[in-house]
Amino acid sequence: MIPRSWLYVPGHREDRIAKALDSAADAVIIDLEDAVPSTAKDMALANAVGALETAGAGRQVWIRINPLDTPWSAQELETLGRAERKPAGVRIAKAEDPAAIRRAGDALGCQLHLLVETAAALRDAPLLAGTHPRVTGLALGEADLAADLRVSPEGLEWARGWIVTASRSHGLASPVQSVYTNVADLEGLRRSSLQGRRQGFFGRTVIHPRQIDVVNTAFTPTPEEVARAEGVVALAQSSAEAGETAVLDSDGRFIDPAVVENARLVLDLAIRD
16 A cells, blocks of 8 residues: 555654554554654654554554764664664655665665755756666655755745656656745645645655545546446447557547556555555
């Protein structure tokens, strides 16, 4: 199942980790970075390992580690690398150095998501995407990136398109959309998430449980979308049996292999079991 909602939870708050694991989020990200004070880094790492051991079977638990040039990352890589139960994946904050990413990939037995949060990392996103076989995703850290680029968040449209291109050109998953920081504005979150889905993102990181349902709904194909996709696939199959690869549907819309591929993707995303 491809996660729609990715709930961040501070690693030093054991009580919140338990609540996050019981939430409706498709994936939980235990944060060892920005949300954790420097004095609580060791506690956060220990809590993360404990959560991995107690999380229910099938529960997607990810860990966001500190940047690879910080004092904490070496211990995080060692601890998670030898953990009896591995996380579903690790998000590397402020990923930028290909050599350091390769070392992290060798140390960890799980997927890696690289957080692109600087101008240099954005420039090198296609290079970073192919850094290590365990890299399965890129994502923007929009707050840090906007600050480094000296733009407003509204000025990142081109960067979003670039990260989608860098991801898909290397066969990675569609990138996960960055957080929507106004927790009270659920309508704004809904509109932004639908726009993100149209732009090529799938799923979104959230910072509060109240955002989960909105994001899950935005990234779930509607019954109308599913019905349309089923019709496209059925028409394509009958056309193929007749020796044709492109055809007009009953509404006069052109159906070719690319349209069929998108329809199959909709049907795949609609499966939540």
